[in-house]
Amino acid sequence: MTSESANLPAAVDRAAFQAELDTLRVREKAHTREGDAIAAARRRLPMVEVDASLELTGPDGPVTLLDAFEGRRQLIAYYFMWWPGHPAADQCEGCTWVTTQVRELSYLHSRDITFAVFCQGRNVTYDTPPAHPYDESVRYRDFMGWDMPWYSAHASLDTLLAGREIGLFHLVCYLRDGDRVFETYWTTRRGAEAMDNNYALMDLTVYGRQEPWEDSPPGWPQGYGDYTRINGRPSPSGRGSRPGAPMISPARRRYIRKEAAT
Secondary structure, three states: OOHHHHOOOOOOOHHHHHHHHHHHHHHHHHHHHHHHHHHHHHOOOOOEEEOOOOEEEEOOEEEEOOHHHOOOOEEEEEEEOOOOOOOHHHOOHHHHHHHOOOOOOHHHHHOOEEEEEEEOOOEOOEOOOOOOHHHHHHHHHHHHOOOOOEEEOHHHHHHHOOOOOOOOOEEEEEEEEOOEEEEEEEEEHHHHHHHOHHHHHHOOOOOOOOOOOOOOOOOOOOOOOOOOEEOOEEOOOOOOOOOOOOOOOHHHHHHHHHHHOO
């Protein structure tokens, strides 16, 4: 038996396979219904008013938080972590991982929702303000080939993320009532997986995400503890040994794994 064939589930006949799957399906349906119940509770949360005139910077200069709605009723903003003055390969792997998956926005628009990225201009370990926060960060958006609305939130970050860890990525939902803006929900860490269809698909496979924190049978591949990119872009092969993949410091590696398990 080869090492590859050893890392396989037990092989059974169709009836035995279906019986095990049917048992799991009961839990899956319960999980789905619990998710529906949580979403229902989320829709019943109170809201907090936010100054609609808070300044952002867009492609044509200063705009307001209200402008970022683009006339729609709701806004979802992803607060992107940033390393000022660093090249593309040094920018946040996690923010890149989730942001690159939000590409087709027409479905959100059909429900009167705008999606936009608010680049913070700093991160949890580096808060020296960049000289030109929008110009510097939008080059990364263009480098990645993204076309979603992109703003620098640096000028208003202390107010926009009041009471939270500035510099850490956040996903925040807003509601507009005329010219007034309200915050209705926010999340961070694994909550940002709402943007991540790749992880959802990986979770359906026998090897899962193949990351060290997962509860998998002994011998299952788990060598993908870090986000892997080549020259700043996600690596199609996912192999950290591919030439050009950026090196990640041990401290950064520990941070990523800690966040994955949170």
